[in-house]
Amino acid sequence: MVKKITDKDTKQGIARKVLEALDQWFEMEESREKFIAESAEQTFIAAEENGEYIGFLCLKETGNATVELAVMGVLKEYHRRGIGRALFEEAVKTAKAEGYSFMQVKTVRMGMYEDYDRTNLFYISCGFKELEVINEIWGDENPCQIYIMSL
Numbered sequence: 001m002v003k004k005i006t007d008k009d010t011k012q013g014i015a016r017k018v019l020e021a022l023d024q025w026f027e028m029e030e031s032r033e034k035f036i037a038e039s040a041e042q043t044f045i046a047a048e049e050n051g052e053y054i055g056f057l058c059l060k061e062t063g064n065a066t067v068e069l070a071v072m073g074v075l076k077e078y079h080r081r082g083i084g085r086a087l088f089e090e091a092v093k094t095a096k097a098e099g100y101s102f103m104q105v106k107t108v109r110m111g112m113y114e115d116y117d118r119t120n121l122f123y124i125s126c127g128f129k130e131l132e133v134i135n136e137i138w139g140d141e142n143p144c145q146i147y148i149m150s151l
Contacts, residue, residue, distance in 0.1 A: 008040035109143040
């Protein structure tokens, strides 16, 4: 089941559980803690199975017409089961209902790391299109790929 979460402590608890379990993507403690802290104030959608939260995503306004898929994670044992897709579809519905026209997401450019290549392919399969790559955001070793889509 996918649902919107409004309680700030619940949001941060879910984010912590999932992001700490996904340390290969969220290994830098400083950035992981920032995602967790910011999740309390963002639109938060979570996936629950058998009474346990197994994934989530956060939406963050980046302009009056644009929302960013700021962070997303699904516990590894639930990958490839449609959880990420269900979270994303609910995020699109929510963003449209809140009046946004565009959604963007940032990730590491395709071709840098196998795990991020799968992430890129997921976003492309959801309908995102490449906007630009900016090396200055995360450095030359982690070029920032920005994707965007019209809602």
